[in-house]
Amino acid sequence: MSLRHALLAVLTAEPMTGYDLVKQFDGSVAYVWSAPNSQIYPELRRMERDGLLDVRVLPRGDRAEKRMYAINDAGLAELHRWLRDPTTYAAERDPYRLRAAHFEFSTYEDARQQLTAHVRHFTNALNNWEQLLSDVRNRRVPLLRRRLEERPEAEHEAIVAFRLFAFQGEVDKAKFEIAWAERGLTMIDDLERRNVPLWGAGEAGQAG
Amino acid sequence: MSLRHALLAVLTAEPMTGYDLVKQFDGSVAYVWSAPNSQIYPELRRMERDGLLDVRVLPRGDRAEKRMYAINDAGLAELHRWLRDPTTYAAERDPYRLRAAHFEFSTYEDARQQLTAHVRHFTNALNNWEQLLSDVRNRRVPLLRRRLEERPEAEHEAIVAFRLFAFQGEVDKAKFEIAWAERGLTMIDDLERRNVPLWGAGEAGQAG
DNA sequence: GTAGTCATGTAAGAGGTTACATGATTAG
DNA sequence: CTAATCATGTAACCTCTTACATGACTAC
Numbered sequence: 375m376s377l378r379h380a381l382l383a384v385l386t387a388e389p390m391t392g393y394d395l396v397k398q399f400d401g402s403v404a405y406v407w408s409a410p411n412s413q414i415y416p417e418l419r420r421m422e423r424d425g426l427l428d429v430r431v432l433p434r435g436d437r438a439e440k441r442m443y444a445i446n447d448a449g450l451a452e453l454h455r456w457l458r459d460p461t462t463y464a465a466e467r468d469p470y471r472l473r474a475a476h477f478e479f480s481t482y483e484d485a486r487q488q489l490t491a492h493v494r495h496f497t498n499a500l501n502n503w504e505q506l507l508s509d510v511r512n513r514r515v516p517l518l519r520r521r522l523e524e525r526p527e528a529e530h531e532a533i534v535a536f537r538l539f540a541f542q543g544e545v546d547k548a549k550f551e552i553a554w555a556e557r558g559l560t561m562i563d564d565l566e567r568r569n570v571p572l573w574g575a576g577e578a579g580q581a582g
Numbered sequence: 583m584s585l586r587h588a589l590l591a592v593l594t595a596e597p598m599t600g601y602d603l604v605k606q607f608d609g610s611v612a613y614v615w616s617a618p619n620s621q622i623y624p625e626l627r628r629m630e631r632d633g634l635l636d637v638r639v640l641p642r643g644d645r646a647e648k649r650m651y652a653i654n655d656a657g658l659a660e661l662h663r664w665l666r667d668p669t670t671y672a673a674e675r676d677p678y679r680l681r682a683a684h685f686e687f688s689t690y691e692d693a694r695q696q697l698t699a700h701v702r703h704f705t706n707a708l709n710n711w712e713q714l715l716s717d718v719r720n721r722r723v724p725l726l727r728r729r730l731e732e733r734p735e736a737e738h739e740a741i742v743a744f745r746l747f748a749f750q751g752e753v754d755k756a757k758f759e760i761a762w763a764e765r766g767l768t769m770i771d772d773l774e775r776r777n778v779p780l781w782g783a784g785e786a787g788q789a790g
Numbered sequence: 791g792t793a794g795t796c797a798t799g800t801a802a803g804a805g806g807t808t809a810c811a812t813g814a815t816t817a818g
Numbered sequence: 819c820t821a822a823t824c825a826t827g828t829a830a831c832c833t834c835t836t837a838c839a840t841g842a843c844t845a846c
Contacts, residue, residue, distance in 0.1 A: 376677050377805080383684045393825050406680045408673035413806065415827055438814050440825060450687075457681065457688035461696060463703050465616035467834095468752065469584050469672075472614045473665065475748035476591045478741045479658075480665035488669060495671050525781065532778045533686045539769055540683035543762045544676065550758050554751045561747055570740045573733065585833080601797050621834065623799055646842050648797060675806095 377417055379456045380407040382426065382449050387521040389430075389444035392418050402515055405506060405544065418443055426452055470551075474558060481574050482566045489562070492555040500548035507541050510534060585625055587664045588615040590634065590657050595729040597638075597652035600626050610723055613714060613752065626651055634660055678759075682766060689782050690774045697770070700763040708756035715749050718742060 384390070384398050395418070396411040418441075421427045426449035430442045445453075470492065477485040509515050511534075513522070518537065522530050592598070592606050603626070604619040626649075629635045634657035638650045653661075678700065685693040717723050719742075721730070726745065730738050 375804085376675070376680060380680055383680075383687070386687070391825070392827090393823095396825090405674055406683060407675055407677075410807070411825095412808080412827080412829090415825095434825075435815055438825070453684075453687050457684065457696070458692045460699055461677070461681070464677075465834095466613055466707075466752075467584070467615055468755075469615075469669070471748040471751050472584055472588055472591075473669070474751070475614060475745050476661075476665065477744040477747075478737065479591070479594070479661050484666045488665070491668055499674075526779075528779050529686065529781065532773055532780055535769060535773060536685040537683050539685075539766050540679040542765075543679050543682065544674075546758060546762065547676075550754060554754065557750075558747050561743060565740055565743060571734075571736050572740055573737065583832085599797070600799090601795095604797090618835075619797095620799080620801090620836080623797095627799095642797075643843055646797070673806095 376407060377409050377413060378421060378426075379453060380409070381414070381417060381421065382445055382453045382456075384517065385427070385443060385445040385449070386453070387517050387524065389442050391440050391442055393440070395443075398517060402506060402517060405503065406540065421449070477562075478573050481572060482562055485562055486559060489555040489558045493552050493559075496548045496551040496555070500545060500552065503541060503545045503548060507538065507545060510537050510541060584615060585617050585621060586629060586634075587661065588617070589622070589625060589629065590653055590661045590664075592725065593635070593651060593653040593657070594661070595725050595732065597650050599648050599650055601648070603651075606725060610714060610725060613711065614748065629657070685770075686781050689780060690770055693770055694767060697763040697766045701760050701767075704756045704759040704763070708753060708760065711749060711753045711756060715746065715753060718745050718749060 380399075380403065381395060384395060384403060390398075392411075392415050396414050399407070399409045399414060418427065422429055422443070426446065428444045428446045430444070432440050432442055434440050473488065477488075480488075506515070510518060513519055513534075518534075522533065525533065588607075588611065589603060592603060592611060598606075600619075600623050604622050607615070607617045607622060626635065630637055630651070634654065636652045636654045638652075640648050640650055642648045681696065685696075688696075714723070718726060721727055721742075726742075730741065733741065
């Protein structure tokens with residue numbers, strides 16, 4: 375139930391509306407945990423029902439209303455509990471490695487396409503991550519700034535350090551994916567140059 | 583819809599019952615894609631309905647029956663399509679990095695616990711992976727052996743090479759997770775030695 | 791006879807995706 | 819007046835988890 379904890383964590387910075395949270399989950403938060411508004415609004419209602427959030431219903435303009443959510447003591451306790459309880463590790467389910475393990479049913483051309491797209495995707499991710507890392511280092515992330523304003527100076531170093539640690543992990547993960555795909559491309563070139571045959575798409579794939 | 587494609591891929595080795603497939607997904611296949619029997623049996627029925635599998639209903643003993651599934655041309659075509667079509671990359675959702683980014687709400691002791699458990703989990707995974715890697719190199723994996731028997735010698739090198747490529751990726755991923763967590767442990771030791779304070783669990787976490 | 795394995799499912803619920811739906815407010 | 823943004827949802831569907839359920843066959 376990580377969405378709930380991601381929401382609690384964001385709300386420790388300051389009270390927000392669902393709309394504000396949706397924007398956070400489209401922005402910097404999305405790099406670790408993304409969620410669409412169709413998931414966020416109902417979850418906020420459930421968290422309110424479960425007593426983790428306090429809500430103030432505020433007017434907007436003459437007719438409309440908005441709901442301002444704030445984390446309360448029960449919400450903070452839940453956040454602490456999440457960080458204390460042992461992680462349960464999900465069963466392995468890796469679509470990229472699953473696919474690559476079966477490139478024999480593909481062609482060299484298609485396999486190359488897959489891996490170059492992989493490199494492209496994670497190169498792009500890497501750039502975003504490195505930008506975020508530099509923004510965190512320079513305290514240029516709005517959410518982080520507001521969080522730091524709430525806490526005493528002495529804590530700032532740890533708050534920033536943990537974020538850098540997590541985001542550096544994402545950077546390294548992207549680098550790993552790029553290096554892996556590039557090793558695959560080298561391997562494919564080698565196999566193809568030596569005319570090692572594949573099952574390919576030709577043999578029995580015409581039906582259906 | 584990767585479960586479907588994982589099932590198709592396994593069935594290229596030889597026809598199997600649902601029970602056989604369940605065992606595969608508890609064994610070597612589980613290292614890339616795991617699935618419980620409650621997911622496998624209904625999916626096989628749907629794949630049969632969609633014309634991707636041929637089924638022979640065989641007697642077992644006097645009273646009971648079993649269903650032997652075989653991939654057909656439509657199933658092979660679907661497998662080729664899966665390998666040809668561009669991958670859609672899922673939105674980022676990384677529970678480990680999400681948690682680590684918020685260790686400020688924890689204590690040094692609890693954060694250390696989390697990271698040592700992380701090291702333990704992925705060290706164990708790494709051992710399993712390296713064993714599998716060595717088994718693939720020596721053709722000691724039953725499913726792989728049967729697959730190779732079905733295909734001409736000339737293809738064997740590529741079949742094995744793609745599996746090694748994929749499984750080496752999992753090995754490297756486990757190594758990355760271990761290295762990441764160990765960097766975190768070093769960082770935590772450093773912060774604690776220098777008495778950098780955390781929000782911790784003490785300040786307002788008693789409620790709930 | 792009984793324990794282990796073979797064999798096949800159902801059901802409730804959590805979490806996530808995609809698409810649709812509605813309307814108010816504000817800046818130009 | 820019109821476009822962008824603010825604001826909040828619903829609904830259908832898919833995937834996966836957890837737990838339960840049933841019974842036949844086989845080796846001892």
